[in-house]
Amino acid sequence: MTTLPSVLGTGLIAAGVGFLAVAAIGFWRLPDLLSRLHVLTKADTAGLSLVALGAACLTGTPASILPLGLCVLLTAISGATVGHLVARSVTPRGGRS
Amino acid sequence: MIAFDLALAAGILLCAVSALTRRDRTASVAAFMVLGLLVALSWVRLAAPDVALAEAAIGAGLTGALFLRAARRLGPLRPAAGRTLAVPAALVASGLGGGLAWVFASASPPAIYAPLVAASLPESGVSNPVTAVLLNFRAWDTLLEIAVLVVALLVANLLGSRRLVPVSLGEMTLPFARIVAPISILLAGHLLWQGSSAPGGAFQAGAVLAGGLLALVLAGLAPTGTLVVRGALIAGLSGLAVFLIAALGSEALTGSLLGYPNRAEKVWIVAIEAALTLSIAATLCLLFTGFEKRKTS
Amino acid sequence: MTSDLVYHVAGAGLLAIALWRLATCRDTLRRITALNVLAIGIAMVLLASGHDPATGVTNPVPQAFVLTGIVVLVAVTAALLALAERLEGSSDE
Numbered sequence: 001m002t003t004l005p006s007v008l009g010t011g012l013i014a015a016g017v018g019f020l021a022v023a024a025i026g027f028w029r030l031p032d033l034l035s036r037l038h039v040l041t042k043a044d045t046a047g048l049s050l051v052a053l054g055a056a057c058l059t060g061t062p063a064s065i066l067p068l069g070l071c072v073l074l075t076a077i078s079g080a081t082v083g084h085l086v087a088r089s090v091t092p093r094g095g096r097s
Numbered sequence: 098m099i100a101f102d103l104a105l106a107a108g109i110l111l112c113a114v115s116a117l118t119r120r121d122r123t124a125s126v127a128a129f130m131v132l133g134l135l136v137a138l139s140w141v142r143l144a145a146p147d148v149a150l151a152e153a154a155i156g157a158g159l160t161g162a163l164f165l166r167a168a169r170r171l172g173p174l175r176p177a178a179g180r181t182l183a184v185p186a187a188l189v190a191s192g193l194g195g196g197l198a199w200v201f202a203s204a205s206p207p208a209i210y211a212p213l214v215a216a217s218l219p220e221s222g223v224s225n226p227v228t229a230v231l232l233n234f235r236a237w238d239t240l241l242e243i244a245v246l247v248v249a250l251l252v253a254n255l256l257g258s259r260r261l262v263p264v265s266l267g268e269m270t271l272p273f274a275r276i277v278a279p280i281s282i283l284l285a286g287h288l289l290w291q292g293s294s295a296p297g298g299a300f301q302a303g304a305v306l307a308g309g310l311l312a313l314v315l316a317g318l319a320p321t322g323t324l325v326v327r328g329a330l331i332a333g334l335s336g337l338a339v340f341l342i343a344a345l346g347s348e349a350l351t352g353s354l355l356g357y358p359n360r361a362e363k364v365w366i367v368a369i370e371a372a373l374t375l376s377i378a379a380t381l382c383l384l385f386t387g388f389e390k391r392k393t394s
Numbered sequence: 395m396t397s398d399l400v401y402h403v404a405g406a407g408l409l410a411i412a413l414w415r416l417a418t419c420r421d422t423l424r425r426i427t428a429l430n431v432l433a434i435g436i437a438m439v440l441l442a443s444g445h446d447p448a449t450g451v452t453n454p455v456p457q458a459f460v461l462t463g464i465v466v467l468v469a470v471t472a473a474l475l476a477l478a479e480r481l482e483g484s485s486d487e
Contacts, residue, residue, distance in 0.1 A: 074280065081273040085266060102397040106404035113408050113431050117415040117424065129427055136434055139401055143445045144452040148437070148460045155468050160430060163468075167423055167475040171482050174421055186417035194410025201402045201443055210455040211446070226454035227461065235458060242462045249469035253476045300465050377465070384472035 009057030016050030019043050033090060041083035045076050102142060109135045122168040126161055133157025146296035147227045150288075154304035159381055162311065166261065166385065222362025223293035231298065232366045236355040240344065243337045243373065250333050250380050253388065260326075260387040266316065274316035281309025289374050293363060299370040303377025310382045326388060329379045336376025343369050401442040408435030422478045426471060433467050 026039035052068040059065070112132035119125040133156040140149035214226050214234065221229035231239050285306040292298030313319040343365060348354050357365040412432035419425050437460040444453035 070280070070284075074277070077273055077276055081269055084269045088267060088269075099397060099400070102400045106400050106407075109404050110407050110411070113411050113434075117411060117419075117428055117431060122423065125424070125427065129430070132431070132434070136438065139404070139438070140441055142397065143401060143441045144450055145441050145445075145457050145460070148441065148457050148464070151461050151464045152434075152437075155464050156430075156434065160468050160471055163472055163475055164423070164427065167426075167479060170479050171423055174424070183418050187414050190410045190414035190417065193413060194406040197409060197439065198403045198406035201406070201439060202399055204443075211444075211451065211453040214454050227457045230454045230458040231461065235455075238458075238462060242466055245466050246469045249473040252473040256476045256480050259479070298461075300461060381468065384469065384476075387476075 005057045005060060009054040012050050012054030012057060014054075016047045016052075016054060019047030019050060023047060034087060037083050037087055041079050045079050048072065048075055102139075105135060105139050105142070109139060120174055122171075122174060123165070126164045126168055129164060130157045130161035133161065147225070147298065147301070150296060150301040151304065154301060154308065155381075158308060159304060159311075159385065162385060170259075220362075222357065222360075223366055225292060225294055225296070225298070227296075228292050228298050228366070228370075232369060233355075233357070233362065236344075240337075240340050240355070243340055243376070246377065246380050247334060247337050250330070250383060253384055254330065257388060260321075261314070261385065270316040271318070274312045274318055277312045278309040278318075281305050281312070285309070285374060285378070289370055290367070292370060293367060299373040300377060302370075302374040304381065306374060306378035307381035307385075310378060311385060314382070314386055326383070326386075329383050330388075332379035333376055333383055336373045336380075339372035339376075340369055396447055398442050398445050398447055401438055401445075405435045405438030405442060408432070408438060411435075422482070423475075426474050426478065429474075430467065430471060433463060437463060 020043070023039050023043035026043065027036050030036050030039060049072050052072045056065045056068050109132060112128050112135060116125050116128035116132055119128060133152060137149040137153040137157065140146075140152060214230060217234070218224065218226055218229055221233040223229050223233070285302040288297035288302040288305060289299060290297075292302070310319065314321075319325075344355050347357055347365070350358050408431055412428045412435060415428040416425055416432070419428065440456040440460055441452060444456035445451075446453070
């Protein structure tokens with residue numbers, strides 16, 4: 001049962017969940033919007049990528065790795081863009097133009 | 098797993114309370130969107146991935162976007178008036194909810210339809226039971242549902258809902274739209290084709306396509322001329338037209354409305370679904386962007 | 395206690411919250427949100443009652459109902475919001 005990919009996959013998923021938990025705690029404890037944004041965009045993307053990598057190790061078929069990679073790509077892009085837009089809406093000269 | 102279910106249910110109820118009681122409109126819409134995502138997760142737990150996909154894309158995504166637009170246009174929350182009804186209303190509502198929970202907890206579910214669908218699934222031409230019900234066994238319901246979509250589109254058109262004029266969001270949204278829009282088209286095609294054998298189908302594909310189109314519109318990359326809007330309106334109406342032509346065609350060929358010819362069922366279903374995907378995407382997109390640039394008079 | 399029962403109760407709870415807010419709220423947008431939550435509650439009750447824990451399969455007929463309901467609901471919501479914007483706009487000026 002305990003082959004190398006399954007151990008590796010479980011470990012990666014555990015690490016990813018750890019990152020997500022840190023992001024959640026940070027979101028809860030940090031005082032202002034910009035530092036919260038800092039936690040959410042980076043730790044969330046890292047956590048999700050690790051979980052997806054772990055899941056890819058566990059399944060190991062190309063048919064499941066492709067959608068997982070697409071998930072990671074889309075969340076990474078949208079996380080970065082949304083983070084930028086939210087930050088832009090609160091910086092003094094970023095509102096318009 | 099019961100611990101996960103309990104935590105998820107608690108999260109869903111908390112989000113619902115938050116969405117319906119927060120005074121800040123943006124916070125309330127955000128809570129509603131989170132509610133939609135959590136509900137989609139719970140429907141995966143209930144072994145309904147088709148519905149979960151639709152809820153995540155339409156219920157959380159597009160409805161949330163519509164609410165945000167309306168929140169911006171309607172302004173802040175009006176002060177509450179008439180507190181006197183709160184207690185009786187709470188009593189009646191909790192009584193109804195409790196009664197419903199009790200009825201469903203004590204009743205045994207009728208097991209008529211699932212075996213019937215499973216028995217006639219081979220005749221339907223597709224192997225996803227939900228698609229079989231939607232586009233073969235109960236295709237009439239879906240036809241009428243598309244009619245409802247058309248009515249909503251016409252109502253919004255008649256009211257002359259104001260056209261969304263996107264504020265320039267800066268350079269960063271351009272690569273986002275340029276990456277997301279092609280992927281959403283690919284994904285919509287995949288969901289559409291996959292719908293006959295696995296979770297997916299016209300509604301999910303249409304919602305994903307509408308999301309990609311909206312990313313283009315919000316980034317300012319989509320053309321916004323009157324001709325384009327008119328073309329999108331025609332595309333939105335064409336779904337009902339294709340569905341009706343298919344109904345009449347099947348009547349002429351087999352003698353029963355929407356009873357597809359033998360062994361060509363899959364072709365008919367996928368063709369109708371392809372038309373519906375485009376029409377649903379155009380409809381949802383138009384309902385969000387609005388129709389005319391009315392002057393503020 | 396099974397997971398089906400958990401989601402039954404959650405669906406009924408959503409229904410109760412939505413009905414309570416529908417009855418006590420004056421704000422149009424809040425009421426339309428409550429209508430959406432009500433529909434989610436009903437859908438959840440339908441799906442939970444169609445779920446068979448023995449086989450792990452959910453009845454496809456309620457699934458199709460709920461799928462239809464979601465698409466109809468977004469169209470109705472958009473029409474209602476267009477009406478609300480029109481009404482508020484005319485009362486303001």
